Amino acid sequence: MKNSKTILFLVAVFVAVQLPAQDLKLWYQHPAKEWVEALPIGNGRLGAMVFGGVQTDRVQFNEETLWSGYPRDYNKKGAYRYLDSIRGLLFAGKQKEAEDLAGREFMGLKSADGDRQAWIKKQKEVLDQRSNPSQTQYNDLSWKRIHQPNYDGWEKEGLGELDGAVWLRKTFDLPEGWKGKDLVLDINKITDLDYTYVNGVLIGSQDNDAARNYKIPASALKAGRNCIAILVLNFANKGGILGYKDAGKQIGIYPVKGNEKDKLSLNGQWKYLIQTDQVPAVGEFQARYQPFGDVVFHVNADETKVKDYRRVLDLETAVLTTAYNYNGVDFKRTYIASQPQQVLAVNFTASRPGSVSFETELTSPHQHFIVEAVDQQTLVLKIQVKDGALRGESYVQVRVTKGSVAVKDNKLIVSKADEATVFIAAATNFKNFKDVSADPSARCRAAIKGIQQQSFASVLKAHVKEYQQYFNTLSVNFYGQKNQPSANESLPTDLRLEKFARSGDPEFVALYMQYGRYLLISSSRPGTYPANLQGIWNELLSPPWGSKYTTNINAEMNYWPAELLGLSPLHDALFKMVEELAVSGKETAKEYYNAPGWVLHHNTDLWRGTAAINASNHGIWVTGGAWLCSHLWERYLFTKDERFLKDTAYPIMREAALFFNHFLIKDPVTGYLISTPSNSPEHGGLVAGPTMDHQIIRALFKSTIEASQILKTDAALRKELEEKYPRIAPNKIGRFGQLQEWMQDVDDTTDKHRHVSHLWGVYPGNEINWETAPELMKAARQSLIYRGDAATGWSLGWKINLWARFKDGNHTYKLIQMLLTPAGRSAGSYPNLFDAHPPFQIDGNFGGAAGIGEMLLQSHTAFVDILPALPDALPNGRINGIHARGGLILDIAWEQKHLTQLNIKAIADGSAQLRYMGKVLPFNFKKGRQYSVSADFKRVVENEKR
Template identity: 35%
Template sequence: MRRFLRAASLVLCLGFATAKEVPLRLVYDEPAADWESQGLPIGNGAMGAMIMGGVGEDRIQFNEKTLWTGGPGSKEGYDYGLPGEAIRAKVDAVAAAIAEDGSMTPEAVAERLGHGAAGYGHYQSFGDLVIEAGGADTTGYVRTLDLDRGEARVAYSQDGANVRRTYLASYPDDVLVVRYETSAREGFAARVSLSVPDNRTFEVETEGGGLNAHGALEENGLRWATSLMVVPEGGEVRSDGAALMVEGASAFTVYLAAGTDYALDHPDYRGEDPIPRVTGRAQAAAGRGYEAVHLRHRLDYDGLFDAFSLDIGQGTPKRSTDDLLAGYAEASAAERAYLEVLYLQYGRYLLIASSRPGSLPANLQGVWNNSATPPWNADYHVNINLQMNYWLADPLGLGGLNEPLFAFTEALAEAGEASARQVMDAPGWAVFLNTNPWGYTGLITWPTAFWQPEANAWLCQHLFEHYRYTLDEEFLRERAYPVMRGAAEFWLASLREDPSDKRLVVSPSYSPEHGSFTAGAAMSQQIVNDLFVSTLEASRKVGDAAMAGRLEDALARLDPGLRIGSWGQLQEWKEDIDDPADDHRHVSHLFALHPGRQIDVSAQPALAAAARTSLDARGDGGTGWSKAWKINLWARLRNGDRAYALFGEQLTGSTLPNLLDTHPPFQIDGNFGASSGLAEMLVQSQHGRLALLPALPSAWPDGEAKGLRARGALTIDLFWKSGRLTKTTLHAGRTGEVLLDDLPFEGRMRILSKGKDVTKRVLQNGPIDRVLTVESGHTYELLPVSTKTDE
C-alpha cells in the first residue's frame, strides 16, 4: 500500500519556493458547485471532461467533440447554408444600393441576402460518468488541476482513511481515466454508472468489469457509443443491472472511451460504426494497466507542455486559486506573478486539451459543454473567434496543435466551393461567418452577424503564418497553398471597382457588429490585402507565376484599408465617420496591426499613432475576447505597461474562478487570446525582424522565458534583469540571416556558439550590426560585451 500525503500538504507552503520548484496548479478547498465557473477541465483533443470533485457522488460530465445535432439527416432538413438559387444578382443589387446611398442597415441587407439555418445543430454533452463511493463528510479536502502533469486530483480524509483520486485524459490511449485510491483497510464500496441526456436512444450492457452503451441522436440519427472498463486492485467488480459495483478494492481505475460515426468527409459527414472502435480503446487501455497508461500520457503531455516556461519571480501562493484571483489587485508581487504565469500556461494547457491531431479544432468552448443548447451553439465563428483560439499555438511551442484547424479549413474549402458559386458566382471557396462540423459555409439571418466573406482569407492567414514559423516547404506546397489559392481566386472574382477612386473594394462590406453595411470597410480591405500579399509570396515560392502576376496587378489596385481620419484615428470605414466617443468592443479596423502585418510600428509611425488613437478611444472595456485582442494590440504598439494593464482587466473582470474566460458566458477564445498577448510582449517577428522583449511591462523587471518561437524557424530563450537582456539563446532551424530589431541592452553584442566566440563570423559588418548569419541546427548565445561567460 502506497503512503498518502496528508491533503493539506498538497497545497499549502510555509513560504515561497524557488522559481524552478514552483508548481503550476489550480487549487481549491471544496468541490465545485457550478460547472461553468468552478469545474476543472481535462481533455485529449477529441474528449473532454469537467471535474467537479463531489464526495458522496462524483459526477464527471464528459464530451466528445463530434457529438452534434443537425447536419445531414437532421429532421429540420439541411442545405449547408446554401440558398436555393444563385443570388449574385441580389448581392450586386445591394452593392449598387450602397454605391448610390453610401450605406445600408444590417437589417435591410439581411432581409435581402439572409438565409435560414435549418438543421444547423448544437454541440452536445455526451453524458455523465457517475461514481458513488463513501459518505459526504470529509476533512482536509483539496481539488487540484496540475498543469505540470496534465491531470486533476482530489484528496481528502474520511473516517480516518486517506482518499486520493486522479483524473486524466490520455491522447495516446484516447480514453478518460479516473483512478480512486484509499488507505482504508476495508477498501472501497463503489457504484459506477453512466447517465446520458434524453435526446437520444440508449442501450446499455454490463458484464464483469465492462459497461458498454450506444444509441443514436433522435434529431439526426448520428450514432454514438461509449465504453468503460473498471479494473479493481485487491477487490472485485461485478455488474448490477446498468451499473458496475466495486467491492473491497484498495484502488480501482475507470477507463472511458467515447465516439460517434461522424467523419470530416463532405458531403455526408458519416463514417463507420463507432461501437467496435470505442470498445476496443477502453479494453486496450484496461489491458495496459494504469501505470502504463499514465506513463504514456505523461510522456506525450510533457513533450508539449514543457516546450515553454516563464519565470518572472513567481512564488507558490498560500491560498486557493479563486481567493488569489479575487485578491489579485492587492496580492503580493510574487503572488501576482504566479497567477499571471499560471494563466498564460493555462491557455497552453487548454489548447493541448482541446486541439490534438485527429480531432476537430477547438470550438467556442474548446471541447467542454454541458448543455443541449449551448451559447452560440458552441460552434465555430470564423470572424475572429476560431482564429483567436490558435494565435498562441506557434509562438508558444504548440505549432503541431494547429493540425485540427488546418484539416478543418481544408474541409471547409471543399464544402465552400458551392458557397462561392451560389452566393457570388465566383471560383474558389467561401465561408461567411458561422460554421459547424457539417460543412456549413453559407449564410444565416442574424443582421449583425451573417456576412463576413473575408473569413476564408482570415483562415488562410493561419496556414501561411505556420509556414512562416516553420519554413516547411512541403507544408506550403501541398497543404497551405492550394487553400490560399482558392480563397484568392474567390476574391479576385468578387472585388468591385469603387467608382469614386477606381480602387478595388469589398462590397457589401461590414465591420463586425458595428454600424452599417458600406463599401470597403477597413477590416474587409485589410484582410483581403493580407491574403493577397501572403498568397503572392507563396505563389512565388511554389512557382505559380500566373497567379503571382494576377495578384500583383490586383494589389496595385486594391484599397489597403488604411486611412488616418480627422481626429487622428485609424478609420474603421472608408468614409471618415468614426466617433471619438464610441467605445464599441470590436476593434476590427486594427486587424492590420494584429494579427495582420500591414502596420509596422517602427517603419510607419503615423499609422501606428493612428492605431493607438483608435485603441485609446475604444478604452479598456469589453468582453473577454475583446480584452484579449487589445492585449495583443498594445503589445504590437510596444506598450508593455498598457498591455499588462489590459491583462489585469482580463483577470479581474473577465475570468471565472476556475480561470476560464467569460464573454459572459464561458467562451474560451479569451484564454487563448490573452496567452498570445503575453507572448507578444516577449518576442515579435511579424516584419522579418526579431524583436526581443518589445513590450516588457515594468511589472516584470527580472525574468526568463524559454522555448519561445519566432518566424523563420527560430527557438528563443530570454534572460533579463532590470528590464535589460542579460542573455539570449537562439536555436536556428534553418540557415540564413536573422535581422535583429533594437535590443533592450546597451553597448555591443557578443555571440557564442558551442562555447566559442563567433561574433565576427556571425555578424555581417561588425559588432553593432543587427544581421546575424546562422546555420541550421546551431545554437547561439547573444550577450552584452560586459557579460562574463565561462568558455
C-alpha cells in the first residue's frame, strides 16, 4: 500500500512538472501616454520609465542619489527638556495641549527659508503701475492659455514644475438678472497665496489651504463683460487654481443669496502670464527624491501607418522592447538598465539596412539645465537641484553600425544606420549623507569608457546574466481547474487587468508576484540605497510625500518579499540605510529623549533625518528604528548567518534596545511600562501607550535577548531586557471583541482608517498567532473586519498579508482582486501594474507579492506551514525556491488544492516541524543537503547527492 501511494505521488509530481510555463511578460498594443502607462527598468541605482512612442519616444530617467536638500542638523538642541511636560499633559488627559507643546518644542528642524516677505513685496510692485494685470483694460492679447482648475496643479496642464508668481485672467458676462447683486466667487483651493481681483478691485487674498469663497460686491461689477484677475504666488509643490478634488464640481460665480446650482462655471481656458519663476527657498522638514532628466527620441514617421505595434517587458530577462512595422520595415528598440556597466542602453534595429534614423534630445524638469556637446557622438546634460547641494551630469553617447551620427543644435542626429545604440550614464556629487564632494562628470566618463570596447550584444548578455542570478531563484505557476492557461493570458496587460477582478485568471496572480520581484531587483541591488516610496522611479520635482522613506509602514513593506521570495541579497540596500540611520538617530535620541542608543521617527530621507516631522499628532512616533531592526533579525532567521548577526545586525539592534530600555516609562494608571509620547501611526493623535509601539518594542527586546544568547555577549543588558519585557503593557481585547489600538478601550467599529497598526503583532510581527495566542488572533481578525476591506493600495497590501496569517485564503484572494483592479481615484493598479495609493506608491506591489507568498508558506511560529491559506481560485500550482525561517528553501506543488510534491534544500543546520492539513512532521537537516517528503506526509527522505 505504501508503495502504491508513492507511485501515485510521483505520477502527480510528473503531471505538475509537465505543466506549461507561464509567459512572464507585461505587454501592450500601444505606446504609453501617461507616466503610469510607461514601463520601468532599473539597475538599483539608475531607473527609467519607457514610453515606447513611435514618432516621439520618451525615456524619463532617475539616479538614486539626486534629492533636494543638503547635509545638515535635523535636531532641535535640548528638546528633551520638554519631554516630561508633554508626558505629564498626556497622563492628565490633555491631548491637545500636549500636541501644541510638542508642535512648538519637539519637532525636527526645517531647512533654511528664504525671505518670503521681501519676495512677496517685490511681486506686488506691479500693482503700483497704472496699467497692471488686475485692471480690466490691461492688454493680455499676447498671453498664453491654460486650463484651470486642476486638482493636481498647473503642472498637469503644461507648466512643468513651475513655482513662482503667475497671473491668471478670465472674463465673464454678467447675467441680466444678477445686476445690482453681490456675488460669490467660488474657486475653492489655490496654492499658495492669491490676490484676487474683479475689474481691478481686490476682493480677497489668502495664504492657506482653505477654500476661497470671496464676495464680489455689486459695486465692483458692471453690465456685460467683467474680468477676473488672480495673482498666484506659488512657493512649492503643485500650483494654480486647484478647485475641487471631485472633478465634476465646478468653480464659478453665483449670487450671495442665490442657489449654488445656478453657478456660472469658470472651468475652462484662462489666460496666463509668468511674472517670475524664481522663488525664495522653502523650509522643509525633509528632502524630496528628484527626477534627473529625459532622453527623447524623435523619428520621422506617420503613426497612422504603423502596424503590429507591441511594447513588452520581459520579467525573466529584464529586457524591454518596442516593435512595430512601418512602410514594410520591421523596427525594434531594446531597452535595458545594465548593472555591470552602470548605464541605461537603448538599441535600435530594423529589418532593412540603412533604415535607422532618429534625433536624440536631452531635457530636464530642473530649471536652467545645460546641454553641451562632448564630441560628435556624445552629449552631456548638467543639472543643479534648486536650493540644494546636489548637482548631476548625464552623458549620452550614440554608437552606430554604418550610417552616421552627428551633433546639431545640441541634438544627436543618427542617419541611415543599420543599427544604433544609445548609452546613458548619470551620476551626482553625492558621496554619503555627510559628504557631497564627488565628481559626477568623472563618474559618467568612467561608465562611458567602460563600454567603449563592448557591443550592445555583449552588454545585453552581461545584463541578463547578472539580473537572472536574482530572478531565477524562484519560479511560480498557477493554473485553473483543467491545468490550462486562462483565456485572459493572451490579452494585453491593460485589458487583462480590466478583466481580472471578475474572471478566473490565476496566471495573472503569478505574473503580479514575479513583477513585484522584478521591481525589487530593479530598484534595490546590493551596494545601492533602498527602494523609496516610488522605488527608484519619479518624474516630479515635488513628488507625493516627497517620495521619501516613510518608516511607519511603507519603507518596511518594500522589503517584505526579500527573504521569503528568494531575494535576500537585495535586503542589503535597506541594511545600508539602517546603519546610517543608527548614526544620525543617536543624536536624535540624545537631543529629544536624553537617552542612549538610537531612534527614528516616521520618515527619513537621503540625508538620514531621524527627528519628528510634519506635525506632532502623527510625526512623533518613536518605533521606526525598532521596526527596521526586525528586518535585520528576519535576515538572520531566514539564513542563520551568524557572521551577519554578529557584524551587522546585533550592534544596531543592541543600540535600539538601549534606547527603549531608557525610554519606556511607568504608566501611572496601570503600572505597566509604556511608550509615550507617540501615536498609532497617523491615527488618533499624540498618546501614551499605542499598542503597535509595545508590539514592536517587545519584538526588539525578544530578538536582542536571543541574539545576545547566540553570540554569548552582553549578559547584563540581556538580564535587564528580560526583566522589563513582561512589564511592557500587553495586548488587550476591547468591549467589541476587538484588539485595542490604544491603552484605553476607545476603538470605533465604524472607523475605516487605512492604517491597521495595532495588528503589527500578527503581521509582520508574530507574537499574535493561532498557536500561542488564539484569543488575541480572534480579536485581531475582528478588528480587521471592523476596519473593512476597502483601503489605499499599500493598505490592501498589508491586509492581504494579515488575512493570509488568519489562514483565510479566499478572503486573501478577494483583496488581491481589489489590488488588481484598474485604478481611478481609488486604490488598485495602474495600466503598468504600479500600485495606486492613489497616486503611485510602490509599497503595494511589494506587499501584494509578499502576501501571495504567505498564502503558500508560513514559518513565523514553531511550524513551517505548507499551503496554509490556499484559496479556491488557485487550485493547481507550483512554486520553487520559496524560503522558510530556519534556513530552508522549498519546492511545493499541488493539484486540486492537495499537496503533490514537497522538496526541501537546507542552507543551514537545524530542525523544523513541517505542518500540512493538521499533520506535523518533525525533521532535522544539514546545510547543503536536499530532502523530499513522502506522499503520506510521514517521512522526510534525504535525496541522493548528484
